[in-house]
C-alpha cells in the first residue's frame with residue numbers, strides 16, 4: 001500500500017472517527033462559517049455545514065494544512081507556520097528525501113493568502129514552518145516573530161533582519177488590538193529521542209537550498225489574545241515545556257499532533273496543564289498531497305481528534321474538539 005492508498009483509507013473513516021470524537025465533545029454551533037476554499041470543495045468537503053461557534057468574539061481561525069494557521073482578530077490577520085507548498089519529500093518507496101530542494105508554490109500562496117497579515121509567528125525553523133515566510137513578507141511586508149536562528153535563516157532567504165522580532169520565550173508584546181505572549185517550547189521527539197535537522201545559528205548561513213538547510217533553531221509557542229479571548233498555539237510540533245504553559249487556560253488550544261512516541265503522556269499532560277475550552281488538532285495530515293489535488297482529504301488524520309477527545313474525557317476536562325477542515329474558516 002502506498003501513501004496515497006493509506007490516505008484514501010484514512011479519508012474513508014473520517015465520518016466514523018469524528019463522530020466518535022464528537023460524543024465527548026460538542027458541535028453545538030450556529031451556522032456562521034465562511035466557505036473554505038477550492039481545495040476543500042475539490043476534496044468533497046461540505047462547506048455549507050455549520051461552523052463551530054458563536055462568532056461573538058470576533059475571532060476566526062483557519063487551518064492551512066500541516067501546521068499552518070491563519071487567525072483573524074476583528075479582521076486583523078496573524079499567520080502561524082504557513083506551509084501550503086506541501087513538498088513531495090517522500091520517494092516512491094516512502095523514504096524521506098532530506099536534501100529535497102526548497103520550492104515555494106507561490107501560486108497557492110497568492111491564491112489563498114490574499115489578506116495582509118500583521119504578523120507571522122514561527123514555531124521553529126524547519127522547512128514546513130519557515131520556508132514560505134519570505135514569500136509572505138515580500139508580498140505583504142508583515143512582521144515576523146521567531147528565535148535568533150530563525151532570524152538568521154530568514155535573513156539568508158532575503159527577509160530584512162529588522163522585520164524579524166527575535167524572541168526566546170517570556171515576551172508579552174502589544175500589537176494594539178491584540179497581544180502576543182511567547183513561550184519557550186520544544187520540538188517533538190521521535191523513536192531516536194531526536195528529530196530531523198536540529199541545529200542553531202549565530203550568523204546568517206549561505207542561502208538555504210534544501211529542506212535540510214532549514215534547521216530547527218529552537219521552538220516557540222504563542223498565545224494570541226484579543227478582547228480577552230485567547231488562542232494558544234502549541235501547534236508546530238508535538239512537545240512543550242509543561243511549566244511554561246501551566247495555568248494558561250486559553251479559550252482555544254491548537255495542539256500539534258505529529259509523532260510523539262517518546263514524549264511522556266503528551267496529550268494528558270498538556271491538557272491538564274492548560275485546561276482549554278476548545279481543542280484543535282494541528283500537524284496531523286500527510287504533509288505531501290498537494291493542496292490543489294482533489295485526493296486531498298478535507299480533514300487530517302481522524303485519530304488526532306479522537307485522541308484529544310478520549311484524553312479530555314479521561315482527565316475530566318469538558319472541552320470541545322474542533323477537527324477543522326482544511327482552508328475553512330471557523331468563527332468563535
Ligand SMILES: [Zn+2]
Pocket residue numbers: 124126187236237
Ligand atoms: Zn519540525
